[in-house]
Amino acid sequence: MSVFRQLSAVVGMNLRNLPQRTGASLVIVIGIAGVVAVLVSVLAMAVSFSQTIAGAGSPDRALILSGGALQEAMSSIPRDSVANILDAPGIARDREGRPIAAAEALAQVQVEPKSGGKLINVALRGVASVEPELRPELHLVEGRMFRPGLHELLVGRSLEERYGLGLGSHLEFQSGDWTVVGIFASSRPSTFDSQVLTDAQTLLAAYQRDWFQSITVRLAGPGSLDQLKRALAADPTLHVNAYLESAFAAAQSQALNTVLKWIGYFIGGMMAAGALFGALNSLYASVSSRSVEIATLRAIGFGAGSVVVSVLAEALLLAVGGGLLGALCAWIFFNGHVSSMELSGLQPPIAFAMSVRPDLLTLGIVWACVIGLAGGLLPAIRAARLPVARALNAVV
Amino acid sequence: MASLVSLHNVIKRYVRGKQTIEVLHQLDLEVPAAQFLALMGPSGSGKTTLLNLIGGLDRPTSGEIIVAGEHIQNLSSGQLAKWRARHVGFVFQFYNLMPMLSAERNIELPLLLTSLSSAQRKRNVAAALELVGLTSHAKHKPAELSGGQQQRVAIARALIADPTLLVCDEPTGDLDRASAGEILGLLQLLNRDQQKTIVMVTHDQKAADYASRILHVDKGQLIEAAVKSAA
Ligand SMILES: Nc1ncnc2c1ncn2[C@@H]1O[C@H](COP(=O)(O)OP(=O)(O)OP(=O)(O)O)[C@@H](O)[C@H]1O
Ligand SMILES: [Mg+2]
Numbered sequence: 094m095s096v097f098r099q100l101s102a103v104v105g106m107n108l109r110n111l112p113q114r115t116g117a118s119l120v121i122v123i124g125i126a127g128v129v130a131v132l133v134s135v136l137a138m139a140v141s142f143s144q145t146i147a148g149a150g151s152p153d154r155a156l157i158l159s160g161g162a163l164q165e166a167m168s169s170i171p172r173d174s175v176a177n178i179l180d181a182p183g184i185a186r187d188r189e190g191r192p193i194a195a196a197e198a199l200a201q202v203q204v205e206p207k208s209g210g211k212l213i214n215v216a217l218r219g220v221a222s223v224e225p226e227l228r229p230e231l232h233l234v235e236g237r238m239f240r241p242g243l244h245e246l247l248v249g250r251s252l253e254e255r256y257g258l259g260l261g262s263h264l265e266f267q268s269g270d271w272t273v274v275g276i277f278a279s280s281r282p283s284t285f286d287s288q289v290l291t292d293a294q295t296l297l298a299a300y301q302r303d304w305f306q307s308i309t310v311r312l313a314g315p316g317s318l319d320q321l322k323r324a325l326a327a328d329p330t331l332h333v334n335a336y337l338e339s340a341f342a343a344a345q346s347q348a349l350n351t352v353l354k355w356i357g358y359f360i361g362g363m364m365a366a367g368a369l370f371g372a373l374n375s376l377y378a379s380v381s382s383r384s385v386e387i388a389t390l391r392a393i394g395f396g397a398g399s400v401v402v403s404v405l406a407e408a409l410l411l412a413v414g415g416g417l418l419g420a421l422c423a424w425i426f427f428n429g430h431v432s433s434m435e436l437s438g439l440q441p442p443i444a445f446a447m448s449v450r451p452d453l454l455t456l457g458i459v460w461a462c463v464i465g466l467a468g469g470l471l472p473a474i475r476a477a478r479l480p481v482a483r484a485l486n487a488v489v
Numbered sequence: 490m491a492s493l494v495s496l497h498n499v500i501k502r503y504v505r506g507k508q509t510i511e512v513l514h515q516l517d518l519e520v521p522a523a524q525f526l527a528l529m530g531p532s533g534s535g536k537t538t539l540l541n542l543i544g545g546l547d548r549p550t551s552g553e554i555i556v557a558g559e560h561i562q563n564l565s566s567g568q569l570a571k572w573r574a575r576h577v578g579f580v581f582q583f584y585n586l587m588p589m590l591s592a593e594r595n596i597e598l599p600l601l602l603t604s605l606s607s608a609q610r611k612r613n614v615a616a617a618l619e620l621v622g623l624t625s626h627a628k629h630k631p632a633e634l635s636g637g638q639q640q641r642v643a644i645a646r647a648l649i650a651d652p653t654l655l656v657c658d659e660p661t662g663d664l665d666r667a668s669a670g671e672i673l674g675l676l677q678l679l680n681r682d683q684q685k686t687i688v689m690v691t692h693d694q695k696a697a698d699y700a701s702r703i704l705h706v707d708k709g710q711l712i713e714a715a716v717k718s719a720a
Contacts, residue, residue, distance in 0.1 A: 106590065392579050481547075485541075
């Protein structure tokens with residue numbers, strides 16, 4: 094009971110003194126706020142981006158890439174092989190017996206945002222027109238479907254919203270003038286949202302290519318993937334691999350998530366080291382400015398423990414203040430913010446909405462507390478070891 | 490009369506860099522209970538050093554110090570803090586009040602280390618304020634009090650937990666003559682009426698005259714100056 098009274102008296106006295114040390118206290122608060130704001134923002138970016146990618150895959154579809162390609166953009170499947178591949182078993186077929194599949198081509202184009210600003214890189218995807226059965230999550234929200242053979246485009250809604258590439262916009266690329274005839278959206282998180290679609294054959298013609306990047310197929314049922322894989326492997330002329338689309342997306346997002354998180358931890362860690370030294374310095378200064386007060390309390394009989402706790406409480410209070418400030422900044426500036434990032438230099442940027450989740454905010458506050466306590470530890474020990482007689486004599 | 494404070498063969502050396510200075514040389518001292526002892530001596534003679542040893546703020550290099558039956562040179566610093574809380578009240582030259590606490594909260598501080606209830610603490614603080622004549626200044630912060638008033642708050646704080654021994658290092662060193670007279674009168678009263686044992690360091694002969702016994706610290710030893718009639 095008296096231990097608690099002792100603690101609360103010494104802690105209370107120290108905290109009431111804080112306004113007299115505004116400058117030094119701000120060093121701690123702002124330093125830690127910076128760490129938390131950056132950490133939370135980068136992690137929010139990592140998590141949101143990788144979730145967008147992971148959510149884009151479906152377990153009902155398989156993605157077929159050329160052998161050895163780890164990304165769609167690095168894959169190439171000759172036009173001649175497509176028919177052979179689509180003959181393989183395991184692929185779902187429509188009522189007329191046609192495979193529910195699309196051979197798709199990818200290109201990266203630079204377009205001028207109608208909303209102004211510098212040129213942006215956008216993914217142009219050539220797709221087949223039988224899309225609805227293959228990708229039921231995609232639907233037109235405005236305008237109409239492109240017509241094969243014409244330079245007509247569909248634009249993903251997030252691209253349209255972000256860059257004003259609305260219906261009727263004209264885009265210049267590959268020595269052609271392309272017209273936006275429709276806006277599409279996805280009912281599930283999708284990387285398509287930030288892409289531009291056109292007819293695959295039209296794209297190949299415009300780029301004078303005779304290969305596709307990938308083939309996406311709807312699987313006939315459970316076990317179909319293995320069947321498909323075996324059939325593809327059995328044909329030595331094909332050199333392609335099939336992946337479950339959802340697993341492929343998850344694997345890509347997993348690796349990416351890890352990399353981005355480490356970047357976040359690395360930058361956050363560097364900044365944290367700086368903030369920690371700032372806190373250490375400020376708290377040493379605080380202890381030395383309080384040395385007579387501390388020595389007097391010790392002379393009266395207050396224990397070293399309560400002095401230690403008072404320094405740590407000061408550190409913790411300022412750290413939590415900084416943590417909350419940083420978390421608030423991250424939340425205000427980035428929650429719901431639409432950003433875009435490239436999976437790799439070979440792939441077009443993908444737009445995603447950043448979500449600053451509560452668990453990330455909590456993590457930021459935890460970091461703040463750890464920095465505060467670590468920065469307070471040595472000053473607290475110094476305060477506890479203060480030679481009472483000498484500290485009193487410093488004034489007397 | 491039994492000694493409340495006994496020092497035997499006390500040596501205190503300070504090491505400063507390569508230099509070692511011996512401030513107290515095999516010093517002996519007996520302070521009977523209820524004595525008001527003044528320690529005098531030139532600056533740097535070791536008065537504060539001696540007082541800190543008696544009050545358990547510092548430990549001797551060798552020798553023994555027995556206060557109220559306890560060999561305090563053997564106590565750990567944690568034990569020493571508890572011992573000080575129970576047995577010693579300190580009064581400093583510059584008062585050492587907590588600037589952000591009111592007079593009554595300053596005085597209450599030592600009671601936070603006891604098991605007294607808040608109501609009991611309040612009553613004791615009120616009594617101490619009355620004793621030092623500052624009832625009307627209970628809510629004042631130190632900055633709102635004169636030097637003499639601050640020192641009276643400090644004396645109330647030193648007394649509040651009813652210590653065995655009152656230790657004062659130049660309690661009037663920073664005060665004008667009138668305020669100093671009030672403080673010394675108060676200490677004398679405490680000594681006479683409440684039989685408080687007081688050890689006071691002072692430069693000032695007039696201050697020392699309030700004490701019942703005066704000792705001079707000289708070359709690390711004590712010299713009896715005058716023996717006055719015991720209180
Ligand atoms: N912590 C310390 N470390 C080293 N030397 C010290 C320390 N404390 C005191 N001294 C030295 O010991 C000697 C006695 O100091 P002390 O403070 O006891 O003197 P004093 O009689 O109280 O002087 P004053 O009248 O000026 O207060 C001085 O020479 C001082 O410099
Ligand atoms: Mg002195």
